[in-house]
Amino acid sequence: MGMAELQSIHVHPVKALRGFSPREAVVEPWGLAGDRRWVLIDDGGKVVTQRVQPRLALAAAELLPGGGVRLSAPGRAPLTVPVPEPGVTVPVDIFGTKVEAVLAAEPAHAWCGAYLEADVRLAHMDDPASRRPVDPDHALPGETVSFADGYPLLVTTQASLDALNSLVAQGDHPGEGPLPMDRFRPNVVVRSTPAWAEDDWSRIAIGEVEFRVAKRCGRCIVTTTDQATAERGREPLRTLARHRRFGNQLVFGQNLVPRSPGTIRVGDPVRVLG
Numbered sequence: 213m214g215m216a217e218l219q220s221i222h223v224h225p226v227k228a229l230r231g232f233s234p235r236e237a238v239v240e241p242w243g244l245a246g247d248r249r250w251v252l253i254d255d256g257g258k259v260v261t262q263r264v265q266p267r268l269a270l271a272a273a274e275l276l277p278g279g280g281v282r283l284s285a286p287g288r289a290p291l292t293v294p295v296p297e298p299g300v301t302v303p304v305d306i307f308g309t310k311v312e313a314v315l316a317a318e319p320a321h322a323w324c325g326a327y328l329e330a331d332v333r334l335a336h337m338d339d340p341a342s343r344r345p346v347d348p349d350h351a352l353p354g355e356t357v358s359f360a361d362g363y364p365l366l367v368t369t370q371a372s373l374d375a376l377n378s379l380v381a382q383g384d385h386p387g388e389g390p391l392p393m394d395r396f397r398p399n400v401v402v403r404s405t406p407a408w409a410e411d412d413w414s415r416i417a418i419g420e421v422e423f424r425v426a427k428r429c430g431r432c433i434v435t436t437t438d439q440a441t442a443e444r445g446r447e448p449l450r451t452l453a454r455h456r457r458f459g460n461q462l463v464f465g466q467n468l469v470p471r472s473p474g475t476i477r478v479g480d481p482v483r484v485l486g
Contacts, residue, residue, distance in 0.1 A: 213406070263433055272285070400418065430462060
């Protein structure tokens with residue numbers, strides 16, 4: 213097995229929508245530049261994700277210079293959404309935590325609402341340095357995060373996906389596999405490691421950038437959503453429940469917090485520091 217290296221990078225400008233896979237990305241303290249700075253909220257201010265709207269998997273967000281996004285979805289003409297002017301913020305409820313954000317202009321709400329056939333609004337995190345701290349149970353003072361589930365970056369490994377797919381093939385629903393990596397919506401994917409090696413990482417470096425490994429990533433129903441069709445199955449949760457249960461969580465991947473700024477590039481060496 214060769215030296216571990218960065219296989220791919222994934223940026224999701226709007227939480228829960230399809231993202232893109234650049235060859236390199238700037239690492240900011242709260243995550244990859246442009247990753248999950250936008251989010252959809254319902255009429256009560258709660259974050260809307262694929263948990264309740266699997267059709268979000270079929271919509272895509274392209275990052276534009278300056279931080280705006282170009283939205284596209286089946287049956288809809290694309291829409292360019294600029295970063296809103298600083299000003300009045302609204303509270304966003306992300307899994308019980310209140311975070312202030314700035315609403316996009318009305319056409320973005322109308323476009324997203326028409327696609328989902330639901331009352332939703334699009335909001336932008338204007339100041340990720342101050343808006344949302346990382347879970348204090350797993351954070352160091354001052355660490356912040358965008359609208360990602362809880363941590364700045366998520367890392368997965370190709371070897372662990374291969375191992376998981378072998379287990380799926382031996383399970384009750386072998387026809388649902390093999391599963392692609394996009395089911396897990398990682399930011400960075402590492403190749404040339406042993407399966408499940410990431411379980412034991414506490415600090416890693418990707419190229420010039422160091423990361424603290426905050427905690428294992430517990431998985432939810434989004435992983436059962438085919439990102440190409442928005443249809444739901446039973447895998448990988450059925451197999452994770454049998455083979456990857458840690459406490460009350462079904463685990464795949466690790467959450468990362470950057471310890472230094474820099475740029476990561478596909479092909480960068482990945483070193484385990486602790």
